[in-house]
Amino acid sequence: MAHTHHGHGHDHHHHHAPPAEFGRAFGWGIALNLLFVAGETAGGLWANSSALLSDAGHNLSDVLSLALAWGATWLAKRRATERFTYGYKGATIQAALLNAALLYLALGFILWDTLDHLRHPTPVNGTVVMALAGLGIVVNGFTAWLFHSGQKGDVNVRGAYLHMLTDMLVSVGVVVGGALVYFTGWMWLDPAISFVILVVVGYSSWGLLRETIQMALQAAPESIDMAAVREFLLARPGVVGVHDLHVWPLSTQDTALTAHLVRSNSGNSNEFLGELQHDLVHAFNISHCTVQLEDVAPAMGAHGCCDEKPVPARKSKQEA
Numbered sequence: 156m157a158h159t160h161h162g163h164g165h166d167h168h169h170h171h172a173p174p175a176e177f178g179r180a181f182g183w184g185i186a187l188n189l190l191f192v193a194g195e196t197a198g199g200l201w202a203n204s205s206a207l208l209s210d211a212g213h214n215l216s217d218v219l220s221l222a223l224a225w226g227a228t229w230l231a232k233r234r235a236t237e238r239f240t241y242g243y244k245g246a247t248i249q250a251a252l253l254n255a256a257l258l259y260l261a262l263g264f265i266l267w268d269t270l271d272h273l274r275h276p277t278p279v280n281g282t283v284v285m286a287l288a289g290l291g292i293v294v295n296g297f298t299a300w301l302f303h304s305g306q307k308g309d310v311n312v313r314g315a316y317l318h319m320l321t322d323m324l325v326s327v328g329v330v331v332g333g334a335l336v337y338f339t340g341w342m343w344l345d346p347a348i349s350f351v352i353l354v355v356v357g358y359s360s361w362g363l364l365r366e367t368i369q370m371a372l373q374a375a376p377e378s379i380d381m382a383a384v385r386e387f388l389l390a391r392p393g394v395v396g397v398h399d400l401h402v403w404p405l406s407t408q409d410t411a412l413t414a415h416l417v418r419s420n421s422g423n424s425n426e427f428l429g430e431l432q433h434d435l436v437h438a439f440n441i442s443h444c445t446v447q448l449e450d451v452a453p454a455m456g457a458h459g460c461c462d463e464k465p466v467p468a469r470k471s472k473q474e475a
Contacts, residue, residue, distance in 0.1 A: 214291075220415040415447045
């Protein structure tokens with residue numbers, strides 16, 4: 156939903172872009188991964204494989220991640236209230252941040268176990284390792300496919316997709332490691348491969364952690380070039396100055412903008428704001444905008460918002 160406001164009244168323009176439904180994908184992903192974690196844990200204990208146990212631990216963290224993301228998606232659909240005026244959309248950001256933190260916590264515990272196995276290598280049943288990891292390729296590959304279509308538009312869905320895709324690739328590595336242990340008898344290979352798994356997962360998840368922290372701090376989304384947004388606003392008919400420009404995520408799908416635009420002529424405000432809202436959605440996917448129109452540049456002093464430095468107003472063609 157997008158809104159545009161000006162100083163002489165309020166004009167509301169609504170844009171509806173319903174997000175894709177991934178409830179079924181979350182349900183299938185959680186059910187399949189819970190079954191796989193149970194089988195992989197039992198197999199890892201029986202085969203004495205730290206690689207399988209580390210993979211099971213990571214898959215368990217993925218189940219929790221999927222559950223949190225699913226719950227946040229459900230909360231985001233609830234209506235706004237007098238207290239929560241933006242609704243509960245921010246829950247998707249909090250869930251994404253918590254999921255990233257839990258992932259690295261799980262990696263820390265798994266690393267401790269892997270180092271212990273490196274110091275004290277023990278016999279591993281390579282056949283069981285390869286069989287269970289092969290099943291993991293199927294389970295994680297299918298789950299990743301369920302989220303593939305929505306991974307570009309929502310950091311929650313993208314997190315689920317990347318976790319599942321990473322797990323599938325890790326399972327490929329475990330199969331290779333199990334084969335090497337089976338044919339060479341080198342017991343140290345299993346914990347060594349487990350260590351490689353940790354590095355791969357940690358590295359592949361770093362970008363997601365950084366992005367969720369930025370979203371929690373209400374930074375402008377990485378997909379939006381703030382300089383381009385400012386130039387876009389300055390290029391609107393009659394606009395000679397922009398100040399108090401802010402862009403931040405309302406959720407993992409919705410982006411908001413507020414700005415003061417200084418115009419050299421009043422013109423038709425309703426038409427101007429309607430076209431502005433429409434173009435912001437299509438040019439930057441900014442679906443909620445609040446714009447204040449001003450006839451002259453205000454004196455930016457102690458009341459300036461967030462210590463923002465004023466941008467000098469451009470001269471119109473008539474004044475040049």
